[in-house]
Amino acid sequence: MEKYLGKKNIAVLISGRGSNLTSLIKYSKRKKSLFEIKLVISNNFNAKGLKIANKSKIKNQYIKYSNKKNFENRSLKLLKKYNIDLICLAGFMRILSKKFIKNFSKPILNIHPSLLPKYKGLNTHYKVIKNREKFSGATVHIVNEKLDAGKIIIQEKVRILKSDIVKTLEKKVLKIEHKIYPKAIIKLITNY
Ligand code: GRF
Numbered sequence: 001m002e003k004y005l006g007k008k009n010i011a012v013l014i015s016g017r018g019s020n021l022t023s024l025i026k027y028s029k030r031k032k033s034l035f036e037i038k039l040v041i042s043n044n045f046n047a048k049g050l051k052i053a054n055k056s057k058i059k060n061q062y063i064k065y066s067n068k069k070n071f072e073n074r075s076l077k078l079l080k081k082y083n084i085d086l087i088c089l090a091g092f093m094r095i096l097s098k099k100f101i102k103n104f105s106k107p108i109l110n111i112h113p114s115l116l117p118k119y120k121g122l123n124t125h126y127k128v129i130k131n132r133e134k135f136s137g138a139t140v141h142i143v144n145e146k147l148d149a150g151k152i153i154i155q156e157k158v159r160i161l162k163s164d165i166v167k168t169l170e171k172k173v174l175k176i177e178h179k180i181y182p183k184a185i186i187k188l189i190t191n192y
Helices: 019-028 048-055 068-081 098-104 124-130 166-191
Strands: 008-014 035-042 059-062 086-089 108-112 135-142 152-159
Touching: 008 019, 008 048, 008 068, 008 166, 019 035, 019 048, 019 166, 035 048, 035 068, 035 166, 048 059, 068 098, 086 166, 108 166, 124 135, 124 166, 135 166, 152 166
Parallel strands: 008 035, 008 086, 035 059, 086 108
Antiparallel strands: 108 135, 135 152
């Protein structure tokens, strides 16, 4: 990404709840924010995040995931139309193809609720608790064609208590996610 010259246009890709989307929107509304959320795309018609975008008057689009190629081509067209500089995946439950990443040609970030490279994939908190880990956390990383891989931009830890269960751990980690995602975006925008 070229050096910071005015606000960067961000597209957020979601599949569900949208709590990270909410935190990014909130951050982007700060007076001196370096980015603006221009577009929200969801592969799930019922994603709560679409309603959140609507409320904030952000252009949002459900794109049916009939197949990867179709979804990605339609997304690429929109990303171009809205001059998107950076994609943020926030609870987006599909893996983007190598071709999509190459065609978009600008950075793509993802947030994952573990201390990557540990606990890639689904059911993270359950696995972490089951393995009696002492720490967990959240990671923001660059997306490549492999699942939850790619360069780490920011990672933050949280201590796991003996009393923690999946639900309480998820809550703790989510709090960290909401804090580090905007920070990671700023780091990427200002350091590249
Ligand atoms: C978050 O835990 C994120 O790390 C993971 O999916 C969840 C999405 O939550 N990739 P939300 O939709 O942002 O509330």
